[in-house]
Structures are given as C-alpha cells and as structure tokens.
Amino acid sequence: xxxxxxxxxxxxxxxxxRDxxxxxxxxxxxFPPLNPTPPPVNPTPRRGSxxxxxxxxxxxxxxxxxxxxxxxxxxxxxHVESCGDCAARVSAAVRATxxxxxxxxxxxxxxxxxxxxxxxxGRLGELDARGxxxxxxxxxxxxxxxxxxxxxxxxGPAVRGAWMVAVVLVGAAxxxxxxxxxxxxxxxxxxxxxxxxxxxxxxxxxxxHADPMYEIGASTPSGGLRxxxxxxxxxxxxxxxxxxxxxxxxxxxxxxxxxAAWLLPGLALTLATLALGSFVGCRAAAGTLSTAWLLAVAGxxxxxxxxxxxxxxxxxxxxxxxxxxxxxWAAGAVVCAxxxxxxxxxxxxxxxR
Amino acid sequence: xxxxxxxxxxTVRHRRTVALNTxxxxxxxxxxxxxxxxxxxxxxxxxxxxxxAAPAAGRIELLGRDVGAHxxxxxxxxxxxxxxxxxxHYPGFTVREFVSYVAWLKEMPAARVPTAVERAVExxxxxxxxxxxxxxxxxxxxxRAGIAQAxxxxxxxxxxxxxxxxxxxxxxxxxxxxxxxLGATSTVIVSTHLVEDVAAACQxxxxxxxxxxxxxxxxxxxxxxxxxHGRDSDGNAIERGYTTALRAHRASxxxxxx
Numbered sequence: 001x002x003x004x005x006x007x008x009x010x011x012x013x014x015x016x017x018r019d020x021x022x023x024x025x026x027x028x029x030x031f032p033p034l035n036p037t038p039p040p041v042n043p044t045p046r047r048g049s050x051x052x053x054x055x056x057x058x059x060x061x062x063x064x065x066x067x068x069x070x071x072x073x074x075x076x077x078x079h080v081e082s083c084g085d086c087a088a089r090v091s092a093a094v095r096a097t098x099x100x101x102x103x104x105x106x107x108x109x110x111x112x113x114x115x116x117x118x119x120x121x122g123r124l125g126e127l128d129a130r131g132x133x134x135x136x137x138x139x140x141x142x143x144x145x146x147x148x149x150x151x152x153x154x155x156g157p158a159v160r161g162a163w164m165v166a167v168v169l170v171g172a173a174x175x176x177x178x179x180x181x182x183x184x185x186x187x188x189x190x191x192x193x194x195x196x197x198x199x200x201x202x203x204x205x206x207x208x209h210a211d212p213m214y215e216i217g218a219s220t221p222s223g224g225l226r227x228x229x230x231x232x233x234x235x236x237x238x239x240x241x242x243x244x245x246x247x248x249x250x251x252x253x254x255x256x257x258x259x260a261a262w263l264l265p266g267l268a269l270t271l272a273t274l275a276l277g278s279f280v281g282c283r284a285a286a287g288t289l290s291t292a293w294l295l296a297v298a299g300x301x302x303x304x305x306x307x308x309x310x311x312x313x314x315x316x317x318x319x320x321x322x323x324x325x326x327x328x329w330a331a332g333a334v335v336c337a338x339x340x341x342x343x344x345x346x347x348x349x350x351x352x353r
Numbered sequence: 354x355x356x357x358x359x360x361x362x363x364t365v366r367h368r369r370t371v372a373l374n375t376x377x378x379x380x381x382x383x384x385x386x387x388x389x390x391x392x393x394x395x396x397x398x399x400x401x402x403x404x405x406a407a408p409a410a411g412r413i414e415l416l417g418r419d420v421g422a423h424x425x426x427x428x429x430x431x432x433x434x435x436x437x438x439x440x441x442h443y444p445g446f447t448v449r450e451f452v453s454y455v456a457w458l459k460e461m462p463a464a465r466v467p468t469a470v471e472r473a474v475e476x477x478x479x480x481x482x483x484x485x486x487x488x489x490x491x492x493x494x495x496x497r498a499g500i501a502q503a504x505x506x507x508x509x510x511x512x513x514x515x516x517x518x519x520x521x522x523x524x525x526x527x528x529x530x531x532x533x534x535l536g537a538t539s540t541v542i543v544s545t546h547l548v549e550d551v552a553a554a555c556q557x558x559x560x561x562x563x564x565x566x567x568x569x570x571x572x573x574x575x576x577x578x579x580x581x582h583g584r585d586s587d588g589n590a591i592e593r594g595y596t597t598a599l600r601a602h603r604a605s606x607x608x609x610x611x
Contacts, residue, residue: 074522212441213454216502218405219435220458221427227458345423350405 055079055086060093163201167239170197171246178250187250188316191257192297194243195266196290199273201235202228203286207351210283215350224347228282232270240266261320264329269293271336278343281351355417356381357510357540358402363411365397365564372397374564375411384536386551386572387544388595389561395544396438398561399514402542403435416509431460434508436499438515438544444488448479448498451487455502473505474498476531478524492519500528504535511541517550529554552576552591560598567602 055063055076062068063076080087095103170193178186204210206228217223240263247259269289276285297315319325358380365373373394387395400406401413404420416432418425442451452470461469474483477497487495496519503511517525532554535541545551551558551572558575560568568575572591579594 212443214441215405215437216435216440216455217458219403219430219433220455221430221460222458223430348404348423348426349407350400 053079054083055089057089057093060086060090063090064093064097064099161204163204163235164238166200167197167242170194171242174246174250184251185256187247187259188256190243190247190250191259191262191316191320192294194239194247194262195269196293197243198232198235198239198266198270199286199290201239202232202270202273202277203283205231205235205282207277207282209281218350224349225344228274228277228347232274236267236270257316257320261326264326264333265293265320268329268333268336271333271340275336275339275343277351278340278346357416358542359412359414360402361412363398363401363413364409365394365401365406366409367397371564373401373408376564376566378559378566380540380542382536382538382540383556384532384541384543384554386555386558387542387561388546388548388551388558389567390599391546393561394564395561396514397564399435399512399542399544400437402510403433403437403512404430405435429510431506432509433459434503434506434511436503436513436516438518440499442487442495442498444486446487447484448474448487448490448501449483451498452502452505456505459506461506469505469507470501473501476504477501478527493521493524496520497524497528500531507539509539511535511539513541513543515544515546517545517547525550526553548592548595552589560595560602562599562602565602565606568598 059068059072059076063073068076076086076090080090094100170190174186174190177183177189183189206214208214211217217227244259244263247262250259273282273285273289276289279285280288296319356379358378360376360378363373363376363378364371376398378398387398389395397406401408402415404415404426413420415429418429420426420429443454446454449470452473453466456466456470457463471480471483474480477500479494479497479501482490482494487498490498496516500513500516503513517528520528529550532541532543536554536556543550543555555572557571558568559566560575570578575594575598576591577594578597579590579592
C-alpha cells in the first residue's frame with residue numbers, strides 16, 4: 001500500500017517505530033527474546049520497502065483483537081500475503097481470540113459442503129453453455145423468461161411498481177362499487193380518473209426524479225426520447241386494456257359515455273405531458289395536467305354541493321361524449337404530437353432540475 | 354496519439370452561477386486527472402463532455418465529431434463510457450443485468466453483449482458477484498459495478514466522476530492499475546479530489562478552480578513543482594505541487610484584478 005503511495009517510510013506505520021528509528025520492528029528492544037523469527041532472515045524482500053520487517057506477537061495480538069490502528073492493519077495484511085511465517089503467527093493470534101470457535105465451525109461446514117459429491121446436490125441445467133454456474137435455482141425459470149423480464153423492467157419501471165398496483169386497484173374498486181355497493185355512477189367515476197392514470201405512469205417511469213439510472217441512460221444513444229417513448233408505450237399497453245375492460249363490465253347508466261370514451265382524452269393528455277415535459281420535466285408536466293383534468297371534471301361538482309352524482313355525469317358528457325368533444329381531443333393529440341416532434345431534441349440532454 | 358477531446362471557449366452556467374468560464378482544453382489518448390477543490394467545476398466539465406448537459410457557450414469536439422448535431426452525438430455516445438458522481442440502479446437487477454442493460458442502451462450488438470459484460474465485470478474484480486442482486490452489494494461494490502457499466506463497450510472516451518469514492522485502499526490500487534491499462538488505448542478523464550489517485554494513475558493533470566483552468570501539465574511536472582517549494586511537513590511532493598499551482602493561479606488572478 002505505502003509503496004504505491006510513494007511513501008518513503010517503512011510500511012508498519014506504528015508510531016513506536018516511526019521516529020526515525022532504522023531498526024525493523026522485531027529489533028524493538030521490548031520483544032527480541034520473545035520473537036521466534038530469526039531476525040536477519042527476510043525471505044521475501046518487498047519492492048519499495050528498504051527496511052524488511054516482520055509482524056511481532058504484540059502486533060499480531062492487537063490485529064486479532066481489532067485494536068490495531070487502520071494503517072497498521074493494512075500494512076500487516078499486505079505483509080502476510082507474502083510471508084508465511086507471519087501469516088501463521090497472525091492466524092494463531094486470531095484463533096486465540098473469541099472468534100476462534102466460530103471460525104472452526106465455519107471451516108467445518110465449508111468442508112462438508114465442498115466434499116459432498118456434486119451429483120447429489122447438483123441439478124441438471126445448473127451449468128450453462130459457458131460452463132459457469134448459473135442461478136438456475138430461480139425456481140427453474142427458463143433463461144428466456146429472465147431475459148423477457150429484464151426487457152420489461154427496462155421498458156417500464158412503472159409497470160413493476162406501485163403504479164401498476166394503483167391501476168389494478170382503480171379498476172377493481174370501480175367494479176366493486178358497481179356490483180358490491182350498487183353505486184350507479186361507477187363507470188363515470190372510472191372515466192373521470194382513467195385519463196390521468198397513464199400520466200402518473202409516465203411520471204414514475206422517466207426523468208431525474210423517477211429513474212435511478214437516468215443520468216447513465218442520458219449519456220447513451222438510446223437515452224432521451226426513445227427511452228421515454230418506450231416507457232410511455234409500456235404504460236399505455238398496461239393501462240388501456242385494463243381500464244377499458246373494467247369500464248366495459250360496468251353498467252353504463254342511461255346516456256352516459258361509453259367505456260372507450262376516455263381513450264382519446266387519455267392519449268391527448270399523455271402526449272401533452274410529453275410535450276410539456278420537454279420544457280419542465282415529465283414529473284412537473286404530469287402533475288400539472290392531471291390537476292387540470294381533475295379540476296375540469298370535479299371542479300363543478302365541488303362548486304355545487306349536494307346535487308349528488310348527476311353533475312359529474314353531466315360534465316363528463318360535456319367533456320367526453322359526442323363527435324365534437326372526441327374530435328377536439330383528437331385534434332389536441334395531433335397538436336401535442338407535432339409539438340413533441342419539434343421538441344424531440346430537448347430530450348437528448350438531461351431535463352431541468 | 355490523436356486529440357480526442359477539443360474544447361474551445363466553453364462556458365457552463367447553472368442558473369445564475371458560472372460553473373465554467375471560457376475554458377479551452379485538449380485531451381489525447383491516456384489517463385488525465387481532473388483535480389480541484391469541491392465546486393470548482395469538475396463535474397460540470399465531465400457532464401458536458403458526457404453529452405448529458407449543454408454548455409451556455411463554446412464548441413466541443415469529441416472523437417472528431419461536433420456533438421452539437423444529433424446524428425454526430427449518437428455516434429459519439431456509442432463510443433462513450435460515463436460514470437456519474439452519483440448514480441442509481443434498479444434494485445432487483447443483478448450485476449450482470451445492470452451491466453447488460455447499459456450495454457443494450459449503448460446499442461452494442463446483442464451477440465457481443467454476454468462476453469463483454471463478463472469481461473467488464475471481471476476487470477473491476479466483481480466476477481464472483483456477477484449474479485448477485487445490486488441491492489445486496491456494499492457501496493464500494495456498487496461503485497465498481499458502475500465502473501463496469503462505463504467500460505462495457507470498450508469506450509474510446511471514458512469519463513469517470515469521482516470513481517474512487519467508497520473504494521477501500523486495496524481496491525483503489527487495483528482500480529488505478531485498471532485505469533493505466535484503459536489509458537493505453539482510450540482517452541480516460543478522471544475527476545477526483547484525491548491527489549494520490551492522480552499521482553498513481555494519471556499521465557497529465559488539469560487543475561480547475563472556480564471555473565477556470567489553474568494549471569495543466571504532466572504528473573511529473575506537478576510533482577517537480579512541489580519539490581522546489583515547501584517542506585516535508587506539507588505532505589508529499591505532488592500535494593505540495595497542487596497547493597503551489599493553486600496559489601500561483603490565485604496570485605495571478607489577484608494581480609490581473611489590480
């Protein structure tokens with residue numbers, strides 16, 4: 001260690017030997033009669049350490065008990081790599097401590113495990129093509145499944161976490177409300193929430209706040225917009241079928257919007273999140289647009305309390321039903337997609353803090 | 354020994370503060386140390402060179418390409434290795450999956466990935482932990498996995514921001530040997546605040562202070578600078594050289610301001 005640092009002092013570093021004393025540690029007047037090593041012999045003179053030394057019993061004991069200063073411990077560890085006598089002395093000192101019985105037990109169990117024939121404990125498939133041991137013990141999951149799961153992880157951090165749970169819960173809760181509690185406006189409630197769920201998925205999939213590997217990814221050719229679109233696609237691939245299916249099994253009510261009515265607004269809001277995200281970051285964009293949507297849906301209800309679920313249905317009808325509303329959402333989606341194309345290069349760099 | 358990094362009149366800003374002030378730099382094949390006090394602008398320079406941050410002004414040419422253009426930037430990124438100062442990982446990933454994932458992000462040919470991943474992991478001394486989950490690794494091991502992801506594509510330009518943070522002394526010695534090895538064929542730029550990292554592994558030193566270049570020279574020159582001035586009690590020769598160069602830079606700035 002010290003040699004590589006260009007430090008001219010011998011590697012023991014013990015303060016008692018540091019004051020310019022040229023004698024090696026075993027020449028220390030306190031210990032010479034006790035030292036079993038013949039002093040002049042140094043079987044492996046180490047490069048860069050002109051004064052050869054050996055581990056004294058006192059040093060070995062203080063190392064074994066863990067009371068040696070860190071620098072001394074390093075020197076000692078380096079030294080015993082190449083000096084058998086000192087290694088034996090240090091081993092003996094360690095065995096003499098309370099760790100001795102524990103070490104003996106570990107040694108015994110390792111020997112038992114290592115000498116048990118492979119044919120007994122080993123299983124077919126444990127060796128892969130490279131001849132190395134693989135973690136085949138993942139319950140026998142085939143290799144391609146592991147690969148597919150990695151791709152899924154890569155494609156969508158959202159898909160594996162709390163967001164996924166939230167989407168399933170929302171769908172399940174709507175169904176439970178409709179059939180368990182007999183709540184008549186369950187589909188309207190689901191439609192009111194559904195368009196912001198993909199936004200939440202985008203927010204937890206990409207960006208400096210959500211993706212732990214964001215900075216590494218940003219320095220690669222796949223980073224930026226391509227990764228963001230891959231992950232957005234994963235979010236939509238999960239949320240669209242789940243939420244639409246949940247909506248379809250709910251009673252529609254009279255004249256309410258259909259189960260698929262949220263798809264265009266959901267797409268438009270998702271694209272708007274990406275476009276706005278190119279300026280302010282995806283998390284802030286998703287937060288802003290989700291809030292705006294929820295206010296548009298629920299704001300009038302809050303403003304007119306006591307009238308039950310009817311205003312929610314009326315506002316949803318205004319927002320979702322009919323060719324005019326759906327046409328407006330489609331146009332909005334196209335505009336946002338266009339803006340996203342114009343802003344595509346902004347994702348090449350890390351998003352603003 | 355071609356020039357692989359050319360930086361002209363580079364200015365980097367973080368909101369109102371100037372992180373780098375009209376800096377000119379060239380780097381060739383070899384290991385280059387980026388030294389300086391905390392907050393001097395080392396990370397800002399590394400981030401701009403890693404193409405993840407945009408400069409406020411100036412021109413950057415990496416591996417003979419202007420990174421201002423998208424197509425050129427993608428080509429540079431394929432030949433780039435980058436270890437950020439702080440980086441995360443997906444906790445469920447094993448070391449092998451973590452490094453493979455970055456290889457995939459770097460668009461390496463799929464057939465080459467498995468062997469490249471094993472080689473990179475072996476070079477950082479984690480071969481025995483390759484199928485261990487990242488979340489069970491110690492801090493030093495996570496950092497070494499980070500170095501493995503940076504070198505998995507055998508980059509022509511390797512940027513390492515404080516790579517020795519969290520490594521114990523023995524791992525540092527091994528890491529410096531790896532750096533010297535990588536520097537034989539690539540341009541390696543290492544930012545550090547540990548002078549001994551530079552002394553042991555770098556051929557050239559760039560000293561940055563307050564967004565300006567305070568000193569450039571070979572490691573031997575910086576050591577010699579320390580040999581002329583100061584006493585033994587001020588640390589070893591290269592540490593004295595570092596201090597001497599910094600003080601000279603501050604004195605010349607004060608002179609210019611007068």
